[in-house]
Amino acid sequence: MAILQPSGISSAAPHPRAARATLSRWERVSGRRPLFALPWRAYLPLAPALVFLIVFLLLPLGATVWLSLSPNVLIKFDGPGLANFSYLLGKPYYLDVLWRTLRLAAITTAVALLLGYPAAWFLRDLSARAASTLIIALTFPILAGPLVVVLGWMILLSDGGPLFGPLVRHGLIGPVRLLGTEAAVVVGQVHFTLPFVVLTLFAALKQIPVDALEAARSLGAGRVQVLRHVVWPLSLPGVLSACLIAFSLAASSYVSPHYLGGAATLTLTTLIAQFITATYNSQLASAAAVMLLIVMAVIVFGFTKATARAVRI
Amino acid sequence: MIGRLYLALIFLFVCGPAAMILFDSFNSATSFPSPFEHITLHWYLAILDHDEFLEAMRISAIVAAAAAAIATVLSVPAAYALTRRKLRGGHALATLLVGPLLVPQIVMGLAMLQLLSLAHIELGLGGLIAVHAVYVMPFTVRLALTGLAHFNFALIEAAKSLGAGRLRTVWHVTLPLIRTSVIAGFTFAFILSFVDLPLSLFLTTPRTATLPIQVFAYMESRLDPLVAAVGALVLAAAIGLTLTLERVFRLRIAG
Numbered sequence: 001m002a003i004l005q006p007s008g009i010s011s012a013a014p015h016p017r018a019a020r021a022t023l024s025r026w027e028r029v030s031g032r033r034p035l036f037a038l039p040w041r042a043y044l045p046l047a048p049a050l051v052f053l054i055v056f057l058l059l060p061l062g063a064t065v066w067l068s069l070s071p072n073v074l075i076k077f078d079g080p081g082l083a084n085f086s087y088l089l090g091k092p093y094y095l096d097v098l099w100r101t102l103r104l105a106a107i108t109t110a111v112a113l114l115l116g117y118p119a120a121w122f123l124r125d126l127s128a129r130a131a132s133t134l135i136i137a138l139t140f141p142i143l144a145g146p147l148v149v150v151l152g153w154m155i156l157l158s159d160g161g162p163l164f165g166p167l168v169r170h171g172l173i174g175p176v177r178l179l180g181t182e183a184a185v186v187v188g189q190v191h192f193t194l195p196f197v198v199l200t201l202f203a204a205l206k207q208i209p210v211d212a213l214e215a216a217r218s219l220g221a222g223r224v225q226v227l228r229h230v231v232w233p234l235s236l237p238g239v240l241s242a243c244l245i246a247f248s249l250a251a252s253s254y255v256s257p258h259y260l261g262g263a264a265t266l267t268l269t270t271l272i273a274q275f276i277t278a279t280y281n282s283q284l285a286s287a288a289a290v291m292l293l294i295v296m297a298v299i300v301f302g303f304t305k306a307t308a309r310a311v312r313i
Numbered sequence: 314m315i316g317r318l319y320l321a322l323i324f325l326f327v328c329g330p331a332a333m334i335l336f337d338s339f340n341s342a343t344s345f346p347s348p349f350e351h352i353t354l355h356w357y358l359a360i361l362d363h364d365e366f367l368e369a370m371r372i373s374a375i376v377a378a379a380a381a382a383i384a385t386v387l388s389v390p391a392a393y394a395l396t397r398r399k400l401r402g403g404h405a406l407a408t409l410l411v412g413p414l415l416v417p418q419i420v421m422g423l424a425m426l427q428l429l430s431l432a433h434i435e436l437g438l439g440g441l442i443a444v445h446a447v448y449v450m451p452f453t454v455r456l457a458l459t460g461l462a463h464f465n466f467a468l469i470e471a472a473k474s475l476g477a478g479r480l481r482t483v484w485h486v487t488l489p490l491i492r493t494s495v496i497a498g499f500t501f502a503f504i505l506s507f508v509d510l511p512l513s514l515f516l517t518t519p520r521t522a523t524l525p526i527q528v529f530a531y532m533e534s535r536l537d538p539l540v541a542a543v544g545a546l547v548l549a550a551a552i553g554l555t556l557t558l559e560r561v562f563r564l565r566i567a568g
Binding site: 043050123126137139146148158254259269282286296 | 316317319320323324326327328329330331332333334337345346383386387388390391393394395397398400406409410412413415416417418419420421423424425426427428430431443444446447450454504505507508509510511514515524525528529540541543544545547548551552554555556559
């Protein structure tokens with residue numbers, strides 16, 4: 001994830017391990033408990049944050065799961081049951097929504113990776129200063145938020161917009177209708193996930209020592225061979241975590257499917273919103289939300305398992 | 314050479330939409346989106362006539378400041394406990410603290426709505442602030458952890474042996490040393506909360522509409538470059554804050 005990292009403040013402090021060593025020696029001299037027999041008080045500073053998360057995240061999620069198992073005006077059943085889920089899974093319309101969510105997320109992941117990998121590779125060649133400037137620029141859209149992104153793409157993708165407007169006016173192409181289609185949703189999702197993908201891949205590619213590349217080259221490997229047999233395998237862990245980040249971001253995105261897509265590109269997130277704002281059926285909304293969580297968890301877990309061997313090289 | 318060109322294209326793709334917003338906010342055309350006519354400041358001045366946008370900015374600022382403050386106050390002690398000693402289960406606890414990243418924001422907002430309605434609590438700023446605080450907590454935790462990564466804990470013992478009490482140590486030794494990452498965490502959290510839409514979707518009332526909610530509500534009825542002007546202001550504020558952080562506190566954004 002994009003995270004600000006302080007630099008230049010740590011120069012005065014000794015190496016953390018050195019600090020810890022001093023501390024434990026001090027503890028031994030002062031007759032304190034050894035490092036590993038920890039009093040419960042060491043956990044105390046964590047309590048407020050954990051309690052907050054339990055009350056305002058886990059409890060609400062629990063309420064959602066409970067509601068997803070409860071009867072509603074549309075489907076009446078006795079006590080907790082899975083009827084809401086079987087209702088959603090039984091209608092081709094909702095199955096389509098589920099399938100579209102996964103399909104768009106998968107396409108987004110693939111496109112973001114294809115665009116992001118070369119970008120991360122070329123970033124590696126830049127000076128540290130140029131690279132960090134570009135990385136900051138890459139995070140601007142994230143910081144500017146969905147408002148700016150959606151409005152920007154509405155301008156760019158519109159019929160008379162700067163991308164297609166001139167072409168249409170000169171009769172080179174017919175009028176295009178991108179807004180409201182799945183393609184527009186993918187564009188928006190790729191745009192939002194790309195910075196995360198580039199940052200993750202850049203961090204992975206930066207780890208590859210120059211020596212390894214030079215060794216391969218001096219042994220007679222060509223440019224393509226180096227990329228295929230040295231760079232790519234060494235960057236695989238980064239590629240896989242970039243995939244997971246991109247997929248989860250895309251599957252949980254709401255703004256692109258709603259504002260760049262619309263009624264024709266309903267995904268699980270926009271379906272949840274529709275259940276709440278249009279029909280106020282909070283049980284079905286909860287069921288859709290739980291379904292989204294389960295599907296994401298299964299895919300992330302399955303993907304991690306399936307690729308575990310590839311990462312351990 | 315090809316590399317530079319490719320990076321320039323990627324840069325265009327990523328920053329293009331934002332540039333378009335900036336550009337279109339000066340457009341004198343009366344519909345949005347539409348071709349550029351001529352340059353005007355009309356839409357920026359028009360914001361001042363729309364009380365609902367000014368009020369929404371105020372609400373967003375309150376929510377973002379409160380959420381960022383709560384998240385920072387909760388995560389600094391937590392990160393301190395996690396780095397001070399090797400805690401049993403520390404890794405699991407750290408994962409739990411950044412767990413909200415894995416929950417889609419729309420689900421977080423829905424869950425809060427369900428909890429509030431099950432508990433018969435009316436929608437207000439409280440629920441909104443709570444869900445925003447949960448959402449930004451992973452970021453403040455991560456920043457506090459980076460800030461403490463090179464912290465010399467022997468200094469704490471030194472302060473104690475010199476007779477400083479617990480609070481005095483925290484105030485005069487610990488906090489000044491990790492100030493940079495705490496401020497960065499707060500600012501980052503503030504920006505992320507300020508611009509967020511899906512979290513607030515189900516939790517706002519007409520009286521507590523945040524800025525993104527208000528802009529999209531406006532777009533349901535009218536489409537003119539006014540929304541671009543609001544977007545441009547948000548963009549300028551976000552960029553300004555990031556660059557200030559980068560310059561003043563010598564921070565760099567990295568993966």
